[in-house]
Amino acid sequence: MSGTEAQNIYIKANSKRNGIATLLVGLAGLTASAIWIASVPQWLVLAGIFLTSASIVAILVGWFKLREPDYSIELSPEAIRYCHRLGNWRIDWSNLQRFDCPRVRQGLDFNELDAIGFKLKDYAPFIQSVSPRLATHLLMEQRPLLLQNRDESCATGTCFGNEFLDDSRYVLENGEVLTGVRAMLANRMAQLRKQLGFDVFLSSVELDRAPGDFVQLLKDCEQSRPR
Structure with missing residues (x-):
């Protein structure tokens, strides 16, 4: 590691991954459930409601993933820095x-x-x-x-x-x-x-x-x- 910012190490949390994909899956499911509810017989509407609930959950999960910073940890020659949407903490190596x-x-x-x-x-x-x-x-x-x-x-x-x-x-x-x-x-x-x-x-x-x-x-x- 050197003192230049370009050579700092950035760690992306596993929990951050696939945020966009999860959000898109949720939106696609919500669209499909709307079409399903509008076109199927009354006795099949319940399945559409379950799909709607699952899609909303997927949208929320994807949204919360995207709200987090692009990286969770920055390792520099001076310190270890943790990044969270609510703030940061820093531990100097010294x-x-x-x-x-x-x-x-x-x-x-x-x-x-x-x-x-x-x-x-x-x-x-x-x-x-x-x-x-x-x-x-x-x-x-x-x-x-x-x-x-x-x-x-x-x-x-x-x-x-x-x-x-x-x-x-x-x-x-x-x-x-x-x-x-x-x-x-x-x-x-x-x-x-x-x-x-x-x-x-x-x-x-x-x-x-x-x-x-x-x-x-x-x-x-x-x-x-x-x-």
């Missing part, structure tokens, strides 16, 4: 302590999650790069991670407390006091570090390859960046 596929305990075995985890040196630069809307989305999206590697003595689930939505103040290393949704995000990151060893997570749906292959790409980028 602020990255380690990254890998998180592993969770299941009985006597350890299995890898279908995600990439990042452990930061300092929360402040990352928190400052996240918009409130994206922070809210991350809090909702990563809630299932809190159920991983929990205390097995917690049989009822009542010992989870308010960790799902911890809105207490958070003090960064630079002394800045966070409140509101950013404090909630920082508390969530701290809890996930305690349970899984990482602060920030990328789901495999945001990638264009298997998580293990993406980790290797990150290692190659990190080793080749200017020092």
Whole structure:
């Protein structure tokens, strides 16, 4: 990797693929269902209604795919940047302590999650790069991670407390006091570090390859960046 933008690496999420095709299939199905309903006997109208419903779903799926940015991740010599329709986050390579596929305990075995985890040196630069809307989305999206590697003595689930939505103040290393949704995000990151060893997570749906292959790409980028 070099310092020029032309040589940055752009990752297009698998979930972004086939957006136009899905939208066109939905529109074609909606047209066909309209013709069907208008031309068939009354006892066959129900099939047309089912086709209409399926077509509307396809149109919505295609529309949401097209709303997402053209790429989900940008790898530059300076940073890893995640792009979402609700905002972006950025992790500078200099602020990255380690990254890998998180592993969770299941009985006597350890299995890898279908995600990439990042452990930061300092929360402040990352928190400052996240918009409130994206922070809210991350809090909702990563809630299932809190159920991983929990205390097995917690049989009822009542010992989870308010960790799902911890809105207490958070003090960064630079002394800045966070409140509101950013404090909630920082508390969530701290809890996930305690349970899984990482602060920030990328789901495999945001990638264009298997998580293990993406980790290797990150290692190659990190080793080749200017020092």
